[in-house]
Amino acid sequence: xxALLQASGARALTRHTLTDPQELLAKVRQARRQGWxxxxxxxxxxxxxxxxxxxxxxxxxxxxxxxxxxxxRTSARQMQASMLPALLQAAQGISxxxxxxxx
Numbered sequence: 001x002x003a004l005l006q007a008s009g010a011r012a013l014t015r016h017t018l019t020d021p022q023e024l025l026a027k028v029r030q031a032r033r034q035g036w037x038x039x040x041x042x043x044x045x046x047x048x049x050x051x052x053x054x055x056x057x058x059x060x061x062x063x064x065x066x067x068x069x070x071x072x073r074t075s076a077r078q079m080q081a082s083m084l085p086a087l088l089q090a091a092q093g094i095s096x097x098x099x100x101x102x103x
Contacts, residue, residue, distance in 0.1 A: 016041040036088060040076045048076050050084055052091035057099035065091045 005021035018024050031037035039049045049068040053061040067087050069079055 013043055014041055014045050016045075018042060036084065038076055038080065041071055046071045048074070048079055050079055050087055052087050053095075054091055054098060055095045062098070065094065 002021050002025055005024050010019040010021075010024065011017075012019050018027060027037070036050060036052045039047075039051070041047060043049070047068055048071050049066055051064045051066040054063040054065055056062050065087060067079075067083055069083075074082075
């Protein structure tokens with residue numbers, strides 16, 4: 001995966017954007033471990049997003065569920081505390097429906 005990230009030519013979209021392949025890989029590994037991801041103003045200044053994977057029966061991620069907010073209204077910490085539990089619950093519910101549909 002490191003070679004793929006190095007070949008991608010990642011460029012900064014904001015002053016917060018991660019472009020170093022090792023940092024990006026660490027963030028991907030963290031998201032896999034915790035089951036969700038936080039993007040704090042990396043895509044666009046002022047935009048904070050939380051995402052959770054939607055998985056099929058085999059556990060393969062097929063999509064993601066995302067919620068976004070404005071940094072000037074809700075901090076990343078506040079989003080995690082107030083919105084992450086509902087996001088994870090919704091993602092787990094949708095994943096269960098996807099798994100049941102494959103039966």
